[in-house]
Amino acid sequence: MARPERAAGPGYRKGEETRGRILEAALDAFGEASFKTVTTRQIAQAAHVSLPALQYYFADKEGLYRACAEAIVERYRRYTASAAADAAQALAGDCTTETARLHLKAVIGELAAFLVGSTETGSWAPFVARELRDPGPAFEILYETLWRPGVELTARLIARMLGAPEVTRAARIQALLLLSGLLAFQSGRSITLRAMQWSTIGPNELAMVRTCLDAQIDALGRP
Numbered sequence: 577m578a579r580p581e582r583a584a585g586p587g588y589r590k591g592e593e594t595r596g597r598i599l600e601a602a603l604d605a606f607g608e609a610s611f612k613t614v615t616t617r618q619i620a621q622a623a624h625v626s627l628p629a630l631q632y633y634f635a636d637k638e639g640l641y642r643a644c645a646e647a648i649v650e651r652y653r654r655y656t657a658s659a660a661a662d663a664a665q666a667l668a669g670d671c672t673t674e675t676a677r678l679h680l681k682a683v684i685g686e687l688a689a690f691l692v693g694s695t696e697t698g699s700w701a702p703f704v705a706r707e708l709r710d711p712g713p714a715f716e717i718l719y720e721t722l723w724r725p726g727v728e729l730t731a732r733l734i735a736r737m738l739g740a741p742e743v744t745r746a747a748r749i750q751a752l753l754l755l756s757g758l759l760a761f762q763s764g765r766s767i768t769l770r771a772m773q774w775s776t777i778g779p780n781e782l783a784m785v786r787t788c789l790d791a792q793i794d795a796l797g798r799p
Contacts, residue, residue, distance in 0.1 A: 599644060603700045689786075
């Protein structure tokens with residue numbers, strides 16, 4: 577019974593702060609260079625901690641790399657878990673075409689708010705882009721806990737909108753096209769800003785993106 581009180585004390589908070597600082601330094605380092613070339617000593621120096629401290633929290637470089645992927649998944653879930661759970665519950669029942677459409681808009685809208693409208697993605701977008709381009713030890717974590725479930729949920733909603741009894745290849749392709757379009761605002765942010773002649777992406781710009789996404793979803797399954 578005493579452990580929660582100790583966990584909430586100054587020592588615990590300092591430990592969490594140190595662990596978070598190491599993670600942020602690792603995300604930056606792994607985003608700039610490959611898993612093979614980055615060293616734990618380099619990350620420890622960037623985080624202003626000793627190498628034994630890094631090893632205490634993450635054991636080794638692969639453990640730290642995997643922890644980076646798990647941190648990214650957790651951040652995604654904070655934004656999208658509620659809408660995704662509601663959509664999955666609706667699909668488990670006998671939801672109509674239009675209900676599925678509303679849930680798809682909610683899921684994609686929350687994802688857009690995170691990938692397009694949040695500044696939180698800046699530190700780890702290069703990490704994700706590198707894993708997509710050159711899969712490393714974190715790829716399976718990201719794929720199994722983030723990308724695959726996201727694609728499947730989106731494809732199931734689209735299949736329901738198209739009146740298909742199960743997920744088809746066409747529905748899965750539509751899901752991939754819809755989701756990959758959002759990545760242009762993440763890994764390709766500088767291109768997006770220049771193409772749109774925006775200096776930043778604030779609430780007004782995000783609203784424009786979400787309006788276009790809603791129109792794209794409205795067009796699915798309709799003449």
